[in-house]
Amino acid sequence: MITTAAINALFALQKENAPALALTNAQERIEKLKRIVAYLKEYVADFQEAMYKDLRRAPLDTLAEMLMIKSEAEFAIANLPAWMRPHPVKTGLMSKGTKPYLIYEPKGVTLIIGPWNAPLACNLVPMVGSIAAGNSVIIKPSEFSEHTTAVLRQMIAALFPESEVALAEGDAQTATDLLALPFDHIYFTGSPQVGRIVMQAAAKHLIPVTLELGGKSPVIVDETADLNAAALKIAWGKCANSGQACVAPDYVLVQQSVHDAFVQKVKQAIQTMYNPDDKGIEHSEAFCRIINTRHFNRIAGLISDAVEQGATVADGGSANEADLYIAPTVLTGVTYSMRIMQEEIFGPVMPIIAYSNREDAAEKIKLLPKPLALYIYSSSRANMDYFLKFTSAGSTVINHNMIQAGVNPYLPFGGVQNSGMGRSVGMATFTGFSNQRSVVENPTGWRDFSTISLPPYSKFFRKMITYLFER
CATH class of the missing domain: 3.40.309.10 (Aldehyde Dehydrogenase; Chain A, domain 2)
Known part of the structure; x- marks a missing residue:
């Protein structure tokens, strides 16, 4: 089990490296995602054996879960350049002449707390989204699916330096230690009861959360x-x-x-x-x-x-x-x-x-x-x-x-309310791990008409605002 001191050191390491990760381009992130897909294909048998030991899961069912991860990564690979480009938005009546758009910027150091029932997809699918968004990731897998956690440990160590992606193994105390830190986003999959604990901890630092909970469907x-x-x-x-x-x-x-x-x-x-x-x-x-x-x-x-x-x-x-x-x-x-x-x-x-x-x-x-x-x-x-x-x-x-x-x-x-908040899968995972930044470019020189709205208010501006309100 990882110690509190080791958790703090790991967080500090990723925090220091986060600005460099934020500057990575689409191709650099895509290469990381391709390594994930290649690893899944190479070590299928290891994952299947681990899941069988943890849940006596049929090998074909484990392969289907791995297919979900592979599909998520390949979708991100195909669409990441478009996701990372500025997204133009329309202008409103009061913003004519400006150039508004959205950009998705990395949040920073992210935490994924995964469950034992689907320990591959519920840890790796959000990991794919966070990497695609340009973040670093610390994954806290469940201590109950120990064989699958062991295989995940080998995978993460083989693919990434700890400054980018790392596993923090342990029990509830490990989760508590992690939740005490000021992460930039937390993605939790589990019960509504534990989800409340995660949300309370996140509130202390105003950390945004994605909660994939459950309930009675x-x-x-x-x-x-x-x-x-x-x-x-x-x-x-x-x-x-x-x-x-x-x-x-x-x-x-x-x-x-x-x-x-x-x-x-x-x-x-x-x-x-x-x-x-x-x-x-x-x-x-x-x-x-x-x-x-x-x-x-x-x-x-x-x-x-x-x-x-x-x-x-x-x-x-x-x-x-x-x-x-x-x-x-x-x-x-x-x-x-x-x-x-x-x-x-x-x-x-x-x-x-x-x-x-x-x-x-x-x-x-x-x-x-x-x-x-x-x-x-x-x-x-x-x-x-x-x-x-x-x-x-x-x-x-x-x-x-x-x-x-x-x-x-x-x-x-x-989910909704008791069953969760936030959305994932496809671009939704990427945007969940991103800060959606609104940008407005105002023209300069003779094309800039914004100064007419500045004091002292002219008769023309007064008439224009009155007309637009009353029309």
Whole structure:
């Protein structure tokens, strides 16, 4: 674990080097991004092995996560020269004759605090954006995904001097030490509870933050939905990474007339995807394990509490602590007084709640803080529009889930209020790590008419302002 003194020295080193990094041109930054892509390609097996050891993640799923990073870097490589150029803006009525534009300048020394559930993408995607913006970076990875952190350590050491990019390994105390420093931007991915701590620490130095949080992302399945497709996609969203994803469907609101049919189809979908050979879901290559005993017990406790308060285990419910395995579990008869409806599940447990009409569904969603994602399954345009109008979320997907985050570089991603602030992916990551500087060039000589607005005010200027206001 890095010491407090070492953290302070590392910060000072990057602070000293920040002005030089700020002056790097597009090609110099692009070369750094190309090195990242090349490293990912060369050491695929190392990353896959590490993720398997941490989460028993299927190699193909790790490759898909690495593809997100590669795509983000390649998008920045292709567009960075344009992003770094001045961006002209239109003039307003009172600024005619001037030349206004925006430039994106580096913020300086940036901090990325990453999670354990997607330790590659959630650390490296913002790193790509910060490097593209001309900053230095200190990454604090999660201590829980230790094998992946070890591979990240090797990668960062091989690609960058510590004055540009460095890893600060450690536990919560390390994060506390880092948050005490006056970084120029903080990018945090994690829970709303820890997000509040990050924001409080940042407020002491007025540090801008990007918070990619989570919360309880609801799913709505109305009476017009294709139940077979909905059940398959929602079951996948809940079971992918064993539900340990910030955009995972947390609970499902199903119109009461199709509730029972949907429950049966979800049970079938789970078997179809994760037990096709009837050897047991625990043997499925695609079904991960819980990260550690603490989270295993937390999730098991949510199930027990729900059952004790009257919920029914419609499917699953089995668990093996020694293997950190919790079977995909479907709960019905769930109420909002249960713990499982009061905290983010972050596990392969699906509470299903019946609703009467779309107004009822919208009101149920409003009982909880605004989510990172909202998923709508419907064939009714009127219902889709209603749910979009009368709910709020960081992102929404219609007739699928988990396809909005990190797969389209033109679509910014982020939360709202309790589920986060700021946006990332594509240019949004670059601008998040940049200071958007407004510049206005005023003409000189005979083209400069600005002096007519200076005291003493002429009759012409008085008439002009009066006319423009009253017209």
